[in-house]
Amino acid sequence: MGMHMRHMQSIFVLAAIGVAACRPSTTELTQGSEDQLAGTASVIDGDTIEIHGERIRLDGFDSPERGSICGSVNVYKKAAFVLSDFIGQRTVICDISGKDRYDRKIGNCEAGGKSLAEFMVSEGWARDWPRYSHGAYADEERQARNARRGIWGLDCPADLWGDRNYD
Template sequence: MTSVLKLLLVAAIVTLVSSPALAGTITGQASVVDGDTLEVHGQRIRLSGVDAPESDQLCRGDDSLQYRCGAKAANELARFIAGKTVICKGVDIDRYKRVVAVCSVGEQDIGERIVRAGFAFDWPRYSKGKYAGAQKEAERAGRGVWAGSYVVPWDYRACRWGGGRPSRCSDEARLD
């Protein structure tokens, strides 16, 4: 083997071994970054298969008044994990260099819990329907965002990236 090939092989092995997603499990006390992102030991972790409203996103409650549903999602997640040990099993790295992981507290999948509470959505593009049942339950019960109206986070982000303001992008009627 040539020295260049050996060097490339060593670099590839080092990259694989040092990859947080392939490092296995990240365990510890977590802080909440937003409704679908945690931080454990300084490592950002994106919950796999779910998408919560963005921090500046607004939804309408059953009273038709706007509220900060992104902040509410983060607060709900913080309440659930408060002071508990979080166990995250990495499955990928996203384009923002965050570990994408399935995380749990005890036996409870955090992604499922936040979707069942109505503050995040099953993201079929990545979940392959893993949280669809939890989402249907939240919708039937009118929990969280299901109590009023909302824009799914992926459409909200697309509107914001297109130059829209948070209030405009948060309201379905104004997305046209």
């Protein structure tokens, strides 16, 4: 390989590195009025996702905890499956508002233009948590209960939600 060819390859490699360095990384939080994180999400459970290694606790609602059973249905796993199925391969966009006591980011997230919280509560696999949502999903929960969707149509134990206060 001639000197000219090696020189051209070096220029090409440096140019490629320069272009890559200028592209914004979706793993970083972007600054705005709130931090934002976007990308392909992995579902951890019915109210927690992960994007680029960052755990995000979905804000304003609660889904059943590990080991929660209603009749013969493991509603913890079912809630996670429903959320995963809804997200599919779509990009999830989260507005991050802070961190919780487990050091997870807290976010209002959407996929395909629809709020993940609104979806989970309206499908009956989670409930509104007014302490955090200020009642944003109360109507969706009421409708899901009345239609007996998700957990509201199953034979769930009285202590399904543990000792959490949802008032």
